[in-house]
Amino acid sequence: MAVERRGWHVRAVKLWLPLGFFMVFNLFPFYWMTITSLKPNSELYSRKIMPLVVYHPTLEHFINLLTETSFLRWTYNTMLVAVVSTAISLIFGVMLAYPLARMRFAGAALISFAVAATYLVPQPLLFIPLADIINHLGLGDTLTSVILTYPTLLVPFCAWLLMGYFKSVPHELEDAARIDGATRLQTMFRIFLPLCIPGFISAGIFAFTLAQNEFLYALIFLTKTDVRTVPIGAIAELVRGDVFYWGQLMAAALLGSIPVAIIYSFFVEHYVAGLTSGGVKA
Amino acid sequence: MASAHTQALPRPVLRPRPAFSLRRWTEREGVFSWLMVIPPTLFLAALVGYPFIYGIWLSLENRPVAQAGTFVGLANFITDLHDPVFWQVAQNTFVYTFSATALKMAGGLALALVMNQDFKFKNLIRAVMLLPFIIPTVLSTIAWMWILDPSFSVINWFLIHWGIANPGPSWLGNPSIAMFSLIMVNTWRGLPFYAITLLAGLQTISPELYEAATIDGASTFARFRYITAPLLKPVIFIVTMFSVIFTFSDFQLVYVLTRGGPANATHLFATYAFDVAMSGGQFGLGASIALSMLPPLALLIAGMAWYMRGEKT
Numbered sequence: 001m002a003v004e005r006r007g008w009h010v011r012a013v014k015l016w017l018p019l020g021f022f023m024v025f026n027l028f029p030f031y032w033m034t035i036t037s038l039k040p041n042s043e044l045y046s047r048k049i050m051p052l053v054v055y056h057p058t059l060e061h062f063i064n065l066l067t068e069t070s071f072l073r074w075t076y077n078t079m080l081v082a083v084v085s086t087a088i089s090l091i092f093g094v095m096l097a098y099p100l101a102r103m104r105f106a107g108a109a110l111i112s113f114a115v116a117a118t119y120l121v122p123q124p125l126l127f128i129p130l131a132d133i134i135n136h137l138g139l140g141d142t143l144t145s146v147i148l149t150y151p152t153l154l155v156p157f158c159a160w161l162l163m164g165y166f167k168s169v170p171h172e173l174e175d176a177a178r179i180d181g182a183t184r185l186q187t188m189f190r191i192f193l194p195l196c197i198p199g200f201i202s203a204g205i206f207a208f209t210l211a212q213n214e215f216l217y218a219l220i221f222l223t224k225t226d227v228r229t230v231p232i233g234a235i236a237e238l239v240r241g242d243v244f245y246w247g248q249l250m251a252a253a254l255l256g257s258i259p260v261a262i263i264y265s266f267f268v269e270h271y272v273a274g275l276t277s278g279g280v281k282a
Numbered sequence: 283m284a285s286a287h288t289q290a291l292p293r294p295v296l297r298p299r300p301a302f303s304l305r306r307w308t309e310r311e312g313v314f315s316w317l318m319v320i321p322p323t324l325f326l327a328a329l330v331g332y333p334f335i336y337g338i339w340l341s342l343e344n345r346p347v348a349q350a351g352t353f354v355g356l357a358n359f360i361t362d363l364h365d366p367v368f369w370q371v372a373q374n375t376f377v378y379t380f381s382a383t384a385l386k387m388a389g390g391l392a393l394a395l396v397m398n399q400d401f402k403f404k405n406l407i408r409a410v411m412l413l414p415f416i417i418p419t420v421l422s423t424i425a426w427m428w429i430l431d432p433s434f435s436v437i438n439w440f441l442i443h444w445g446i447a448n449p450g451p452s453w454l455g456n457p458s459i460a461m462f463s464l465i466m467v468n469t470w471r472g473l474p475f476y477a478i479t480l481l482a483g484l485q486t487i488s489p490e491l492y493e494a495a496t497i498d499g500a501s502t503f504a505r506f507r508y509i510t511a512p513l514l515k516p517v518i519f520i521v522t523m524f525s526v527i528f529t530f531s532d533f534q535l536v537y538v539l540t541r542g543g544p545a546n547a548t549h550l551f552a553t554y555a556f557d558v559a560m561s562g563g564q565f566g567l568g569a570s571i572a573l574s575m576l577p578p579l580a581l582l583i584a585g586m587a588w589y590m591r592g593e594k595t
Contacts, residue, residue, distance in 0.1 A: 051434075215533070
């Protein structure tokens with residue numbers, strides 16, 4: 001009995017207490033985002049009433065966001081850009097990772113070094129020259145500008161992640177296909193790539209969330225309402241001068257987060273596998 | 283006929299070597315590899331390599347926006363060195379990077395150790411814990427902006443309500459508190475990445491090591507000091523390297539929460555370069571500020587690599 005009680009105490013102190021603290025710390029902003037978006041302005045801007053609960057929930061901010069701003073357009077843009085740049089990045093990622101992981105060729109070390117180096121180049125180092133280049137190409141205020149530049153952030157990452165995955169696949173099946181006369185391209189498409197679907201899901205999810213998260217290039221390249229993405233639209237158009245439309249801002253933040261959260265929830269294990277492969281396997 | 287038959291057996295190599303076959307050529311390992319690798323490499327060279335070099339060139343020019351530039355040598359860098367804001371920015375960036383990285387490492391390690399125990403709903407809790415890292419930064423930062431609002435901060439509501447402070451601190455309006463707030467938000471966002479990666483690292487450590495150490499009488503602290511810490515070191519190194527690079531070059535958080543204010547107290551290299559180049563229209567000077575990130579960043583990483591020498595495999 002005494003042992004049992006002591007065990008319970010120890011567990012509370014070693015596990016549930018710190019876990020509870022981290023849960024509250026990590027999740028409070030999302031809770032706050034949600035309830036703020038549901039509060040009527042009278043509750044939002046009152047310093048008297050207890051702020052942690054909503055007394056008269058309303059969908060007013062959501063309705064205003066969807067009818068008075070271009071939020072749906074921004075969501076469409078964000079999705080389009082994220083999907084296309086993820087697809088490009090996966091294709092380029094495979095083209096880099098397959099030879100680097102499965103073949104021996106002169107210059108392989110150089111290429112893999114270059115890929116790692118581009119991965120580590122921070123975005124703020126490139127945005128000024130890129131802004132100039134995009135202007136010269138006449139791509140300012142087009143979604144093409146971000147569809148072209150996002151893969152520069154995603155390709156090195158996808159290539160790196162896929163290389164790790166590709167290396168773990170045994171060689172026998174490919175060897176058998178080659179002996180039976182399949183070309184290298186056939187071996188890759190028919191035999192090898194179908195084995196690597198989990199790797200693609202990991203890399204794809206990761207690339208997708210990174211593309212949704214990007215802010216700096218979108219801020220610089222996209223200055224017109226019609227081409228903006230959700231983060232840029234929210235920051236640029238729901239804050240007018242000193243006026244913050246808090247209810248709508250929160251509604252936008254919440255709605256903007258939902259697609260990522262849903263996709264993430266379906267593929268958590270793949271995501272975690274991708275996230276940790278970089279650090280743990282290296 | 284018979285003679286023909288006898289001749290057929292040791293048929294000499296008369297088959298002419300086929301003329302150049304494209305198909306056979308592309309089947310060679312080296313050729314196939316390069317054909318695959320060239321398109322993405324060209325893509326990265328055009329949109330990462332070229333802008334990088336072009337950025338160096340821009341930093342040597344006096345280049346007002348949308349006008350032709352004139353070569354000015356190192357004048358932009360000399361201007362930077364005489365600019366008191368530049369030095370404040372450098373100091374801010376170091377304070378921000380070191381504090382946030384240290385907090386993320388300590389908090390992330392703590393969370394990883396806590397989560398390395400057995401408990402119910404472990405996978406669910408792990409998934410939920412990662413949310414700050416998944417949700418687009420700008421969107422969660424909007425929530426923080428409201429949490430830290432000067433008039434309606436929820437933190438201040440409690441401080442006032444419980445009689446701790448009245449009025450509560452101005453989280454983003456006071457120069458030193460603003461930096462603290464930014465570090466807190468950055469830690470909030472990056473901590474889960476640390477925690478989950480370190481947790482994965484912890485799970486690769488064989489439990490037998492701990493059992494053996496326990497039998498030999500090692501305390502909890504000793505087990506951490508002599509088993510966990512050394513085995514986790516390579517993972518910590520990789521995670522810290524990423525964290526340092528992306529914290530040092532952070533833009534979004536600062537841009538959304540303070541735009542570098544109050545009085546430049548929270549400007550980092552990236553936001554200052556943005557201000558000078560985009561708002562001020564001085565591309566050359568802005569590029570020189572952005573490029574100034576490179577030497578300290580390279581030194582930090584080299585220093586870490588030197589510290590870790592011999593640890594990796």
